Amino acid sequence: MIALIIIFVGALLCLYLGIKKQESFSIPIALFTLAAAMSVTVIQLLSKEVWPVEIKMRAGGMMLFDFSSQLFSLLLMLSLFLILLSLKPVKTMGADLLGLLMFSLCGGILLSGFTHLVMMFLGIEILSIPLYVLAGANKKYASSNEAAIKYFLMGAFSTAILLMGCAFIYGGTGSLDLEGLNKASYMMGHMNLATPLVFSGVLLILVGLLFKVAAIPFHFWSPDVYEGSPNRATVFMATIVKAAAFAGFIRLFAVGFGELKEPVWMNAVIVSSAISIILGNAAASMQTNAKRLLAYSGIAQTGYMLIAFVGVDFSDNVWNLLIYLTGYISATLVVFTIIDILDSEGKTSDLKAFEGLGVNNKGLTFALIVAMFSMIGIPLTIGFVGKYAILTAAFYVKPWLVVAALVGSAIGIGVYFNFFKYAVMSRTDNPLPKLNTTAGQKITIAFCTLVILLIGAMPMVIANFKELFF
Amino acid sequence: MELILISIIASIITYFVPKGMAKMVALLGAILTLAYNSFMLQSFVADGTKKFVFDTPWFSDAVHFSVGIDGISMLMLLLTNILMVVILLGAMRKEWKRESLFYSLILFMQAALIGVFVSNDGIMFYVFWELALIPIYFLCALWSETGDYKTTTRFFIYTFMGSLAMLGSFIYLGSKGLVDGHTFAYDNLVAVKLSTTESMWVGLGIFIAFAVKIPLLPFNAWQPSTYAESPTPASQLLSGIMLKMGLYGLIRWFFPMVPETYEFWSNLIIILGVIAVIHGALIAIRQNGMKRLTAFASLSHVGLIAAGIATITIVGLQGALVQMFAHGINVVGIFLCIDIIQRRTQTRDLTQLGGIAKQAPYFAALFLILVLGTMAVPFTNGFPGEILLLKSIFGYHTILGVIAGLTVILCAVYMLRMYQKGMLGGPSGENFDFPDLQKSEWPALIILSAMVIGMGIYPQWIVELTEASSENILNMIKETVEGVS
Numbered sequence: 008m009i010a011l012i013i014i015f016v017g018a019l020l021c022l023y024l025g026i027k028k029q030e031s032f033s034i035p036i037a038l039f040t041l042a043a044a045m046s047v048t049v050i051q052l053l054s055k056e057v058w059p060v061e062i063k064m065r066a067g068g069m070m071l072f073d074f075s076s077q078l079f080s081l082l083l084m085l086s087l088f089l090i091l092l093s094l095k096p097v098k099t100m101g102a103d104l105l106g107l108l109m110f111s112l113c114g115g116i117l118l119s120g121f122t123h124l125v126m127m128f129l130g131i132e133i134l135s136i137p138l139y140v141l142a143g144a145n146k147k148y149a150s151s152n153e154a155a156i157k158y159f160l161m162g163a164f165s166t167a168i169l170l171m172g173c174a175f176i177y178g179g180t181g182s183l184d185l186e187g188l189n190k191a192s193y194m195m196g197h198m199n200l201a202t203p204l205v206f207s208g209v210l211l212i213l214v215g216l217l218f219k220v221a222a223i224p225f226h227f228w229s230p231d232v233y234e235g236s237p238n239r240a241t242v243f244m245a246t247i248v249k250a251a252a253f254a255g256f257i258r259l260f261a262v263g264f265g266e267l268k269e270p271v272w273m274n275a276v277i278v279s280s281a282i283s284i285i286l287g288n289a290a291a292s293m294q295t296n297a298k299r300l301l302a303y304s305g306i307a308q309t310g311y312m313l314i315a316f317v318g319v320d321f322s323d324n325v326w327n328l329l330i331y332l333t334g335y336i337s338a339t340l341v342v343f344t345i346i347d348i349l350d351s352e353g354k355t356s357d358l359k360a361f362e363g364l365g366v367n368n369k370g371l372t373f374a375l376i377v378a379m380f381s382m383i384g385i386p387l388t389i390g391f392v393g394k395y396a397i398l399t400a401a402f403y404v405k406p407w408l409v410v411a412a413l414v415g416s417a418i419g420i421g422v423y424f425n426f427f428k429y430a431v432m433s434r435t436d437n438p439l440p441k442l443n444t445t446a447g448q449k450i451t452i453a454f455c456t457l458v459i460l461l462i463g464a465m466p467m468v469i470a471n472f473k474e475l476f477f
Numbered sequence: 478m479e480l481i482l483i484s485i486i487a488s489i490i491t492y493f494v495p496k497g498m499a500k501m502v503a504l505l506g507a508i509l510t511l512a513y514n515s516f517m518l519q520s521f522v523a524d525g526t527k528k529f530v531f532d533t534p535w536f537s538d539a540v541h542f543s544v545g546i547d548g549i550s551m552l553m554l555l556l557t558n559i560l561m562v563v564i565l566l567g568a569m570r571k572e573w574k575r576e577s578l579f580y581s582l583i584l585f586m587q588a589a590l591i592g593v594f595v596s597n598d599g600i601m602f603y604v605f606w607e608l609a610l611i612p613i614y615f616l617c618a619l620w621s622e623t624g625d626y627k628t629t630t631r632f633f634i635y636t637f638m639g640s641l642a643m644l645g646s647f648i649y650l651g652s653k654g655l656v657d658g659h660t661f662a663y664d665n666l667v668a669v670k671l672s673t674t675e676s677m678w679v680g681l682g683i684f685i686a687f688a689v690k691i692p693l694l695p696f697n698a699w700q701p702s703t704y705a706e707s708p709t710p711a712s713q714l715l716s717g718i719m720l721k722m723g724l725y726g727l728i729r730w731f732f733p734m735v736p737e738t739y740e741f742w743s744n745l746i747i748i749l750g751v752i753a754v755i756h757g758a759l760i761a762i763r764q765n766g767m768k769r770l771t772a773f774a775s776l777s778h779v780g781l782i783a784a785g786i787a788t789i790t791i792v793g794l795q796g797a798l799v800q801m802f803a804h805g806i807n808v809v810g811i812f813l814c815i816d817i818i819q820r821r822t823q824t825r826d827l828t829q830l831g832g833i834a835k836q837a838p839y840f841a842a843l844f845l846i847l848v849l850g851t852m853a854v855p856f857t858n859g860f861p862g863e864i865l866l867l868k869s870i871f872g873y874h875t876i877l878g879v880i881a882g883l884t885v886i887l888c889a890v891y892m893l894r895m896y897q898k899g900m901l902g903g904p905s906g907e908n909f910d911f912p913d914l915q916k917s918e919w920p921a922l923i924i925l926s927a928m929v930i931g932m933g934i935y936p937q938w939i940v941e942l943t944e945a946s947s948e949n950i951l952n953m954i955k956e957t958v959e960g961v962s
Contacts, residue, residue, distance in 0.1 A: 256928055347502045385611065386604035392536065395600070399539075413645050417638040431627040433617055466536045 008072055009051075010080060013115050017041070018109035025102030033102035034091060037109060040086045048081050064397035069123040069184075075325045076120035079254040083115045084328065086336050089454065092447035093344045094239060104144055108243060110134035114252030120256070124173045124183040131169065134251055135162050142232060142239035150429055153308065154235025161218070161228040169215025172343075172355045175208030187313035188263035193407055196266045196433060209264055209272050216259075220251035222309045224282040233302035236352055240342040241298060245305055253312055257328055261321045276316050277408055283310030284415030285291045292421040297346055298356045301339065304382065304422050307336050311397060314408060318400035326473050327400055331393035331461070332382055337455035338390065342426075344451050348442050361429040363438025370449075371442065372430055374456045379423040381459045385414055388463040480517075480554065480591045481544075483510050488584035492577050500569045507565050510587065511558040517557070523548040525945030529596065536600065539660035540649065541616070546948035552596035552939060553594040553725055556805050559928075560717050561587050566921040567813045568710040571820075573620065582612040586714060593722050598708045599647040599661040604732065606686075609719065611613040616711040623706050632699040639689035639696070646682030650734065667953060669808060678740055680735035688730055692745070692780055694753045704772035709816040710766065716775050717809040717837030721801050726777070727786050728794065733851040733950060736957035739789060739846075746787035747873060750758045751779025751881050758887035762894065767815045767825040770895055771808065774851065778804050781884055785866035788873045789954060794947040796865025799939050803850065803858035803932060810847040815842075817918060818899065821911050821918055827895060831902040837913040841900050848892050850929040853885060858932035 017040025024033045052074065073081075087108065111146055114133025119125040139162065143155025177183055179202045180191035195205065220227040233241050294300035311337070315328040326358060345364075346356055348371070350413030354360035364370040381390035394416070398409050444452075487506025494502050521528055527545030535542040544553065565583065573579045589612070593606030610633065617629040651660045654669045689696045704712045727746075732739055757777030764770035782800050785793040787898060817840065818833065819825045834841035846857070853859035863885070871878030914922070932939075 292743075380611070388606045391604070395536065399648055399651065402648050406649065406652075407896075409648065413641045417634070417641055420634055420637055424633075427618075428626065428630075433794060467534055470537050 008070070008083070010048045011113060013040055013047065014084070014109055014116070015096060017044075018113065020107045021102050021106035025106065028247060030102040033105050034094065037091055038088065038106050041084055041091070045081060045084050045088065046075055048084070050255075051154060052077050052081070053331075055147060055391060059091065059469065062441065069126045070120045071122045072119070074119045075258070075322070079119035079250070080116040080328055082333060082336070083112060083119065083247050083250055086250065086340065086435050087112050087243075089340055089451045090239065090242055091247070093106055093347065093445075093451040100317060100461060104141060104239075107141055108239075111135075111137040111141075111243070112247065113255070115247055115409070118251045119254035121255065121258065123186045124176070124188075124259075126172060128166075128173060129261060131166060131215075134248060135166070135219075138162075138240065138244060140250065140422055141243065142236040144240060144356040145237045148235075150235035151237060152235075152374040154232045157228055158232045158236075165218035165225070166214045168218075170192070170213050172208045172211030172213075172215060175204050179208055185259070185263045189266060192264050204438075205379075206271050209267075210275065212259070213272050213275055216252060218254045220249055220305055220309050220312075222279045222313060222438070223286055223306060224279070226283070226287075226306045230299045230302040233305075234298045234356070235294060235378050238298075238343060238347045238356075242347075245301060245343070246265065249309065250332045250336060251461035253328060253332060257316060257325060261324060265321065273317070276313050280310045280313035281408060281415075283307060283313065283413040287308075287420065288415050288418040288422055292425070294425075294433070295358050296356055297358050297361070297426075298341070300358065300422065301342060302426065304419070305339070307422075308382070310415065311394065311412060312413060314401045315397045317404050317408065319404060320400075323400055327396040328339050330389065330462075330469065331397055332391045334389035334459065337458045338381045341374050341452055341455045341459075345375055346450050348444055348448060349439075352439075352442060358425055359430050361426060362433050363435040364430040366438035367441045368439065371444075371452070374452045375426060375430055377456050381463070382425050383420055384443060386463070387460070389459045390463070392463055392466045406409040413477075480550045480558075480595075481498070481509055481588050482514060483513060484588040484591065486586050488581045488588060491584055492581035494577065497532075497576075497578045500565070501578040503584055504525045504562070504565050504569065507558070507561045507587065508582055510591075511562055514554055514558045514836065517546070518551065520693070521546075523551070523553060523942050523945055525949045529645060530597075530762055531642040532597075535598075538658060540600040541598050541659050541662065542601060543659075543662060544595045545597045546595055547949075549725070549798065549950075550594050550946075552802060552943055553721060554591060556721065556802050557587065557590050557594065557718050560713070560809050561926075563809060563813075563924055564713045564717070567713070567809075567816065570917045571917075573708075575619070576870030579616070580621065583710060583714070584614050584631070586612040586616075590718055590722065590880045594725060597663045598659075599651065599663070599666050599730075601661075603640065603644050606643070606722065606726075607637075608723070609722065610636055610640070611715060613711060613719065616706040616714070617703060620708040620711070621706050622708060625706065628699070628706050634688075635689050635696070635699045639686035642682040643686035646679040646734075649679055649682075653873050654676075654699045670957075671737050673737055676737035677734045677741070679733070679737055683731050683734060684742065684778050685747075687723040687726045688749075690726070691720060691748045691783055692723075692776065693780065694756060695749075695781060697753070697776055701772040704775075705766060705768045709812055713812045716771070716812065716912070717805045720775070720779055721805060724797065724801055725783055725787065727801050728797070728947075728950060732786075732789060733953050735793065736954040739954060739958065743787040743789055743828060747784045747870065747877060748780075748952065750780040750787065751870070751877050753777060753947075754842060754881055755887070756780075758884060758891060761891040762887065762890075765827045767895060767899065768812070770827075770891060771811055771815065774803070774891060775808055775882060777888070781863070781866055781870075781881060783868050787868040789951065790869050790872065791944075791947060791951060792865050792872070792926045793869030794951070796862050796867075796869055796938050798862075798943050798947070799932075799936050800862030800866055802939060803862050803929075806858060806925055806928050806932070807847055807851045810922065811844075811851065813921060813925070814844045817914075827898040830899045832900075833911050834900040836911040839920075840914050840922075843926045844900065845896065846926040846957060848896050850933070852889050852892050856930070856933040858929050858936070860933055861936040864900065869885075878949075 017037055020036050021033045111134050114130050117126055118130030121130055139155060139159040142158045143151055145151035153255045182188060221229040284307050287310060288302050291300050291303030312328055312331055315324050318324045349360045381388035384394040402409050491499050491503045529546045531544040533542050538850045586634050589605050589609035596602040596605055619624040650666050650669050654660050654665050692700050754777050757773045761773035762769050784798045785797040815825055850857040850859050855864040866883055871879050
């Protein structure tokens, strides 16, 4: 909660600096507030405090910062910190946009700690609205405008569906907070009271959330929006929005609707997950634009994360999802930072821009290869650890889903090899020169690569953390 | 454990030393590993139990970093480490671009291979199995002779799909096994009882992984072109050691995991193996590219080994182990000779070669020893293994045995054809000049041919080394089978 307040104040400060035309201070201030918020969260985590925030509306609190939400918000803050580090200095980034990113992060944190559907809805809105603006931040480009409009229309539509779902749920169970929902679904599960109102409500909410995480069949916005938006907005969508939506998703469905007997939503999630993995990878392997490719591969990765919902034990599921998200975010950050570096050299985001990267930029290429291996799920990277954790948990329950996931992985190799094809294998006559990287970009890439390799090689280190918190 | 550490550290150091030093450091690393391995051999007692055990939780309690060496592992380790020194000696004759990366990948490969052969845990086995794929992929793709990465990518995708199937099977076995504790330990996975259907599916997954790597017949499409287009050290690694990963997997992991349906699988593998023997040999006879010829010859030999393993008899296993060791040495030697020829004449097309023996008698003699070894002439290393293998297949089914026995004749045909066309006869060109072996080429070839002869005269040590472990594995399979029926 303190972290949330700190970030909110930091965002306001950024906006203020924008008004005062002191934009060069904005990034340091943002970084500072994020660092402060992260340290507060870490201290709270270590002292094992649970922070309930009681805003009385009807009964029960609205927010509960337990360990899972603290860990999720820590992940979100860390990602934004790294994204901001890797940004080019002020010119491309006004202080107002920076403020918007921070506000959006506030939404993500709300989403990771809500105990009341109203808070969830607020979180989703706060998360999304700044993004509609950010997607259109390149005012002069038609594609950016297209992305903004598309994202806005589709986003508004899905939010409406989500809201409808909340209303149905309220009508069916008489409560909006997670505890009440849990009790109601427990009752229904054990007495076989199948209220159509509740079930359709759950499914409508599911649609809204699947839209936010970009899972098939609600994925249509993502490739266009990813491609059209400026890099900083795309990377934000690909990492933080996805992570935050998943944080809310698993909280609502595992805690709120987990007790529904033979949960209806489970089958929907499973089908969506299997299709996302297979079709996402298949579509990604045909792309020629790096950002579109990452959008489709992001859809496939979403599919894997959805598998985490299948497992039996809630805290295990959350933990597996966290590890998988950490891996996904680290790898995505590396690739996007490289795209950003190429972008500032005047290259497009076409895959061809990577041609001959390996000749003069060994460090970048190494990081790219590691990131891609992690996405594929090659052992000794965090990607494998995450996949292993998710798949073994799911195997007890739905073996064939794991088979679908493995088939999807096999298709997925082709996707990530596209990067190797251009970056490492091509024998072009004029390879890329040594690229200029700022210190921040170097730190981001090095940090992410380190996370991928370290956790990949020694998963016990974080497994011990798990014992600490859950 | 220490072996893996030595080679990984050597690999890292190699990457960072300045140019020119890299090869010496790499060689030093390989020799150190071999020395340590021989040191371990000194105190090794081949009684069938695992020695040098090291075990610590890795991913979680279910997956340990668990290492243990029994006789079979020890044999494979020796093969890996000896060949690694030879391969490095062979590779050092050439200047490679991006030298430090090249040698560091080779050493990394060594670490991964050692990991495969010593691992005692299903997931750890998978991890190292995959790790071995990465350096070889880059070796083949970056230093490819044709500059075409498509073949290599095909190879990668084939093997990766196979491995994923294996991972699926292991996870399934794990989910049927212990809930708490070290679920994926070798002993626990073996102890899992499956129904016939389950056993078929689990077996299929593991089988695909190994069949791609070996390669058995329907899965061999990646092999010839990958061998032909890779740089020589990569071909040597692939054929000399990586193939043996698949065979080792058959012995150590496949049959003990699915004893419930072992009859079906051994029938299948023997038939596929025997078909591969004939198929590979017949194609090899028609080949003019020397590397392709060796690739098909290798297919044929490995088919025989796989069939021998699948008989699940002590004779078959021992023959397979002896022959695995011998095949590794022979094929690495032959690739080395082909590389020498190619460096001198810029071609490895048999139609354009000839008359080398006159100009380079020492080279011709050493090459002949390797060729004879491959043909399984008595008193070379190919002989004892092949006899044992054929005996085991005869015992299994007479007609299959007879068909497999043709390999001796066919092998002589294609190997001698290669030797005759390439080495004998008149000089192939006007200004044909083929200098004899140079200083840098001697050591590798001498080591190899000495081993060909040495093993041919005294193969008993392999049998002694692996006997107890092989019997252990056979007992494991039989116990379950009797328990089921």
